[in-house]
Amino acid sequence: MVMLNKIYTRTGDAGDTGLATGERVKKFDARVTAYGDVDETNACIGLVRQHTAADAVLDPILARVQNELFDLGADLATPERAGKPLGWEALRVTGAQVDRLEADIDRLNEALSPLTSFVLPAGTAAAAALHLARTICRRAERVAVRLACEPGEAVSAEALKYLNRLSDLLFVMARHANAQAVGDVLWTPGATR
Numbered sequence: 001m002v003m004l005n006k007i008y009t010r011t012g013d014a015g016d017t018g019l020a021t022g023e024r025v026k027k028f029d030a031r032v033t034a035y036g037d038v039d040e041t042n043a044c045i046g047l048v049r050q051h052t053a054a055d056a057v058l059d060p061i062l063a064r065v066q067n068e069l070f071d072l073g074a075d076l077a078t079p080e081r082a083g084k085p086l087g088w089e090a091l092r093v094t095g096a097q098v099d100r101l102e103a104d105i106d107r108l109n110e111a112l113s114p115l116t117s118f119v120l121p122a123g124t125a126a127a128a129a130l131h132l133a134r135t136i137c138r139r140a141e142r143v144a145v146r147l148a149c150e151p152g153e154a155v156s157a158e159a160l161k162y163l164n165r166l167s168d169l170l171f172v173m174a175r176h177a178n179a180q181a182v183g184d185v186l187w188t189p190g191a192t193r
């Protein structure tokens with residue numbers, strides 16, 4: 001259970017923050033950046049949901065994803081260090097969560113027409129917001145991959161898969177949102193030459 005009775009603690013005033021392990025790191029640390037980008041993805045999905053609240057297909061998935069992104073943030077905020085056991089079972093993203101994203105992608109994509117060009121991040125307000133969330137999620141994925149490549153750092157394979165599948169899901173959701181109204185807005189190469 002999480003208890004947050006005091007919002008400001010003053011412990012970060014000097015530019016550092018605490019990971020879930022109690023370890024103190026700079027606020028620009030790659031791990032903090034990774035879970036910060038996940039948090040930004042989640043906040044953007046919160047804005048997306050202002051446009052999908054009446055959508056009985058997309059909104060329940062997005063609600064679940066928001067909760068799972070907190071799981072992912074907890075996963076990233078709890079590094080496993082060689083020779084330093086945690087002493088508790090850390091919250092980690094699971095293969096089942098990745099599998100659910102894949103099932104959502106397949107189900108939504110099944111009803112969509114095949115693509116004949118790249119899709120512009122446009123169309124309905126919901127689609128445009130979903131594309132914004134997708135691009136933020138892709139950044140979070142790039143940062144998490146960079147973190148995983150740093151010496152002494154580890155990011156679970158499932159966490160990386162989750163971010164990759166989530167950005168795919170957000171893309172398919174944007175196409176779904178546009179299919180309900182204006183259709184995909186396609187790129188026309190060299191159209192304005």
